[in-house]
Amino acid sequence: MSNATAITPTRAQDFPEWYQQVVRAADMAENSEVRGCMVIKPWGYGLWENIQRQLDVKFKETGHVNAYFPLLIPLSYLEKEAQHAEGFATECAVVTHHRLEVQKQPDGTTKMIPTGELAEPLVIRPTSETIIGAAFARWVESYRDLPLLINQWCNVMRWEMRPRLFLRTAEFLWQEGHTAHETAEEAIAETRTMHKVYEDFMRDHLAIPVIPGEKTERERFPGAVQTFTVEAMVQDKKAIQAGTSHYLGQNFAKAANIQFLGRDNTRQLAHTTSWGVSTRMIGTVIMAHGDDDGVIIPPRVAPNQIVILPVTPKAETRQEVIDACEALAKTLRMQTFAGEPLRVHVDKRDLQGGAKNWEWIKKGVPMRLEMGPRDITSRSVAVCRRDQGPKAKEFVPKEEFLQSVTERLQDIQDSLLARATALRDANMKKLETLEEFKAFFAEDSEGGFAMMNWAGSSDDEDTLSKDLKVTIRCIPHGDQFAEEGKCFLTGKPSSRRVVFARSY
RNA sequence: CGGGCUGUGGCUCAGCCUGGUAGAGCGCUUCGUUCGGGACGAAGAGGUCGUGGGUUCGAAUCCCGCCAGCCCGACCA
16 A cells, blocks of 8 residues: 555644544544444453553552442532532533333324423433532441542543543543542542552553643632642643542532541531543543554553464465464463553454554554464564554564563553653743743644743633633642742742643 | 534545436455455445425425534533
8 A cells, every 4th residue: 555654644734633533443432323422442442441450459459449329410419519510510411301202103103202300300420529428428427437438430421512532522431539538638648649549550551641730720620629630741732631639628528418426526527539530541542652553552551462463375374373373372361461461362364464464553552463384484473563663573583572572562661651751841841931932832833831930810821721722731749840930921929830731 | 502514325525506316436245366465356235315395397406494413612531
């Protein structure tokens, strides 16, 4: 084929269109007939399953247990916390009826008419603070019942105006942790612990460096006292919020009446937290690592880390080659990578070799192995890495490969992180003046993360957001951001830089 | 919810202005030749042209209503 790249357009030509084409080419998800709701296909769901399993281990390690709460929330629950209610009002799907009446039409078709109107409408959960809060209120009586450390894996629904596969869908999968504590200090510590879990997971599992920090009041979760975020940069230099952890103070405890009898025999309100990451992380992985040939999935979370492609030039040696591939796969599966058995697939489909090869390139499988009659004779395998060019191929003696396979996978994992880190660092700039700032985010400029001394108000943020489509992604933690200076907008003294960027 | 655009086989689209009853490329199936490789040839499957109504001898094509989707705003994990 004459195509230089598997994906058209390239990232440089049209990034949003590239993203859509990549998702399709990788066969990860598709739009469904229900607007805004996606069908997650096996390759995309396999990635989610790995993310889910690995994160779940970290949640358990930090003392949490899983539970499940209802999909439907009484409307009145949402009304209990004013800011929360306001924040989610415009994106709630509402269930108003509980049965259908079947009507036969004269033309022979059937119509289903909603009847049985509910006395109180039910909202499909956009998030579960309120209904979990109601449960917590029943469960907590004494300080001895605290802390309560619960997580749930589920779907939620937010009626988004403009859906995009994985990045913003009306229904999405996520986990939401909800905890209740005796003191503010404990709750804040929990919030920070989970914030750190997300940061580590993004870096070590998804090979994406993030900037951890706190959200400004304007960007805060509705009803939260503090919101912590991990912000990633993807290849069009925009920011994407990859996970959030909220300290909710006593706001939701008050709304749901989560009270306990304290050590001093007085009734007190609990301090609660919530934290979540969603299938949006899949979109983040695609945009952070993908290239003009498709997705590149970090080995730790890849549904298959290795795909073996049997090279079968002659019918008479086909079975022998396939047997050899199966044997190799079996040997590989006995090894572990990052604590999990190697995920190896032998692609035995009777298709043209080139077509098969490109399919796995587009899907982003980290490592492809080719094995044919010549390799059997020479006791070697041909190794192709997805972080290298599509034609790059190394012939390695089989024994040597078996010895080094996990190192090679780790090397791919590391190279992806290094690449993403280099991209981020090259596009993070310390600027001083409004002019520089405007130039940085001008239509024809590259953009990126602007680190600015800031002392403005929420209204000032609003103005910048409207004029330049730029928001404060976070007030970062970390010493490198502590710096005395003057706010670039107001000129007031400022002791810390914040991160501005365009965002998803 | 405002402004613009579009709905034709699985996908991308042509045809519509100047009505006459459906096309291309890719994909798919079969056969053959190739093949350490996203190859080539031949044959073939697949469409109530978003939907309802109107004009007409005749509508993918003209007119009206409705529905859906896309893009640009407001909102967002």
